[in-house]
Amino acid sequence: MTDRIPLRRALISVSDKEGLVDFARALAARGVELLSTGGTAKALREAGLTVRDVAEITGFPEMMDGRVKTLHPAVHGGLLALRDNQDHRAAMETHGIGAIDLLAVNLYPFETTVAKGAAYDDCVENIDIGGPAMIRAAAKNHAYVTTIVDVQDYAALLAELDAGDGATSLPFRQRMAQAAYARTAAYDAAVSSWMAGAIGETTPRRRAFAGTLAQPLRYGENPHQSAAFYTDGSGRPGVATARQWQGKELSYNNINDTDAAFELVAEFAPADGPAVAIIKHANPCGVARADTLESAYRRAFDCDRTSAFGGIIALNRTLDEATARAITEIFTEVVIAPDADDAARAVFAAKKNLRLLTTGGLPDARAGGLTFRQVAGGFLVQDRDNGHVTRADLRVVTRRQPTEAELADLMFAWTVAKHVKSNAIVYARDLATVGIGAGQMSRVDSTRIGRRKSEDMAEALGLSAPLTEGAAVASDAFFPFADGIEALAAAGARAVIQPGGSMRDDEVIAAADRLGLAMVFTGQRHFRH
Structure with a gap:
């Protein structure tokens, strides 16, 4: 392969016109002949640049509403010809095909069209055909052709030309070819995923899954693992779309935990009151609702003050000064909220290592979508867990009916349990968690851990009894034996919410009746592995 290839002729055809005129003008100033199509050619001519229409090169006009314009040997021959192959050169001379040294193309805005909720036919019309075909041809022939598919690479190309006296190097062309194939792969992934949804497949x-690099990360879960953060283009509010106001770069673990915190707090609509979630290692260590954000934060913090140190805090409303001051009383890694007022940001400014993220909104906890996880040799793909229950869905199965206050706490605990790693047990009182047992192999162990944490906090807070006394409890899955109910009763719990469905449900219900507990079934499970 030849290393340095002079750039003499460029074909530019872009949907996104950002930076187009300045880029083309810089190429023209370096003596590069410009070829173009449709709207791109018009924009360049209006800027005073000399441009040849592709139609002039092919001898055919654009037709079929622009569907056919670059699918022609005069274009693809100019992109694919091997310059050091005598047969290729002879074919070019025989058929009057000129070499194209640079292809600058970005594609029809298919992803944006879908994101706007466009109709099926409009989405289909925004599937680019000629663009991907040219990109793949040029990228394949990167020994001789430079391919630019991203606006942000315009400056890199011009710098490369300056450094190479008007020529590009093979390593540069290889990098651009890789980026080009990644772009067409992502584009095709978007099209295929949209179509699967559109036809109910x-x-x-x-x-196919694709992402765009948001940032390289210092390392992954551990320092010996390399890592990077990619966005999926969905626009779902969260860490991927957030503005970072201060603090050092987010780590892999920060991003994972911040996402877990924000998805949890988004379960609580701002209109229903302030809510705060504190996360540590992707599990909640405190969640609360209250009349003010500050009160919600302090009540969440009092669930497990030890684990909250160095945690992630998510809020469902705009961060205010009072809450910001309360948060800064201990070390916190990240705070994420829909917004933060000036006074709150001023408070955080004194804590330079505290990251503050604002998202402009909350993710829709009821929205659909897919999640996926890699396993050896493949991927597991499933719908996002957007399941929820209302009071009308609950079925009381015990003799004792839950009180109104217990029902409110049961619904709150159930919402939190959805975001706790299985086996999950969540104790709640007065719309605040008071003990959480997570990620245990035995549900009874999770029950005991939640109780023990509550006992530890009662001692630290100087309370006469742990807050599990009189608590409502949520279990993410059914109790397979009565021993779990007995452990809850021993912790002082008074009401339980669980999916039901065990072959020993009758034994579990009988135990609850014997111990004076109220219990409701949801008919829905929330495993989170």
Whole structure:
């Protein structure tokens, strides 16, 4: 392969016109001939640049509403010809095909069209055909052709030309070719995923996922692991779309935990009152609702003050000064909220290592979508867990009916349990968690851990009894034996919410009746592995 290839002729055809004129003008100033199509050619001419239409090169006008314009040997021959191959050069001379040294293309805005909720036919019309074909051709022939598919690479190309006296190097062309293939792969992934949804295909034969680099990370879960953060283009509010106001770069673990915190707090609509979630290692260590954000934060903090140190805090409303001051009383890694007022940001400014993220909104906890996880040799793909229950869905199965206050706490605990790693047990009182047992192999162990944490906090707070006394409890899955109910009763719990469905439900219900507990079934499970 030849290393340095002079850039003499460029084909530019872009949907996104950002930076187009300045880029083309810089190429023209370096003596590069410009070829173009449709709206791109018009924009360049209006800027006073000399441009040749592709139609002039091919001898055919654009037709079929622009669907056919670059699909022609005069274009693809100029992109694919091997310059050091005598047969290729002879074919070019025979058919009057000129070499194209640079292809600058960005594609029809398919992803944006879908994100706007456009109709099926409009989405189809925004599937680019000629663009991906040219990109793949140019990228394949990167030994001779430079391919630019991202606006942000315009400056890199111009710098490369300056450094190479008007020529590009093979390593540069290789990097651009890789980026080009990644772009067409992501584009095709977006099209195939959209179409699967549009036609109701829940398990297509092939699944494609794609992302755009948001930032390289210092390392992954551990320092010996390399890592990077990619966005999926969905626009779902969260850490991927957030503005970071201060603090050092987010780590892999920060991003994972911040996402877990924000998805949890988004379960609580701002209109229903302030809510705060504190997360440590992807599990909540305190969640509360209250009349003010500050009160919600302090009540969440009092669930497990030890674990909250160095944690992630998510809020469902705009961060205010009083809450900001309360948060700064201990070390916190990240705070994420829909917004933060000037006074709150001023408070945080004194804590330079505290990261503050604002998102402009909350993710829709009821929205659909897919999640996926890699396993050896494949991926597991499933719908996002957007399941929820209302009071009308609950079925009381014990002799004792839950009180109104207990029902409110049961619904609150159930919402939190959805975001706790299985086996999950959540104790709640007065719309605040008071003990959480997470990620245990035995549900009874989770029950005991939640109780023990509550006892530790009662001692630290100088309370006469742990707050599990009189608490409502949520279990993310059914109790397989009565021993779990007995452990809850021993902790002082008075009401239980669980999916039901065990072959020993009758024994579990009988135990609850014997111990004076109220119990309701949801008919829905929330495993979170």
